[in-house]
Amino acid sequence: MAIDGIAQKTYGQAEDLDNGETKSFCVPVDYKITVSMGDGDYDGTAAAQYVKISGTEGETEELQCDADFAVTGEDVECTVSSDKYIGDYRCLVWRTTTAD
Numbered sequence: 001m002a003i004d005g006i007a008q009k010t011y012g013q014a015e016d017l018d019n020g021e022t023k024s025f026c027v028p029v030d031y032k033i034t035v036s037m038g039d040g041d042y043d044g045t046a047a048a049q050y051v052k053i054s055g056t057e058g059e060t061e062e063l064q065c066d067a068d069f070a071v072t073g074e075d076v077e078c079t080v081s082s083d084k085y086i087g088d089y090r091c092l093v094w095r096t097t098t099a100d
Contacts, residue, residue: 029082036075037074044069044072049067051093053089053091054090056086
């Protein structure tokens with residue numbers, strides 16, 4: 001079985017789902033994030049960057065935004081993925097690991 005071209009685990013035996021049991025089958029959603037870096041002497045960073053994305057129905061887990069944030073004066077893009085349902089996007093919470 002595939003959803004949006006992504007292969008999913010197939011449950012073919014009755015014992016895979018017990019009586020009265022509910023299981024969620026979620027397809028991951030990719031979020032593309034663009035950050036405009038300033039061009040000052042201290043605007044770039046080599047530190048790891050993390051995000052949580054909040055919506056009308058919930059929030060993603062903390063996700064690492066993996067990109068080259070050491071550049072200055074350019075846009076930097078990363079894509080993060082989560083299978084948590086958040087409803088309509090409302091905000092992004094950003095966390096950095098150092099002060100550099």
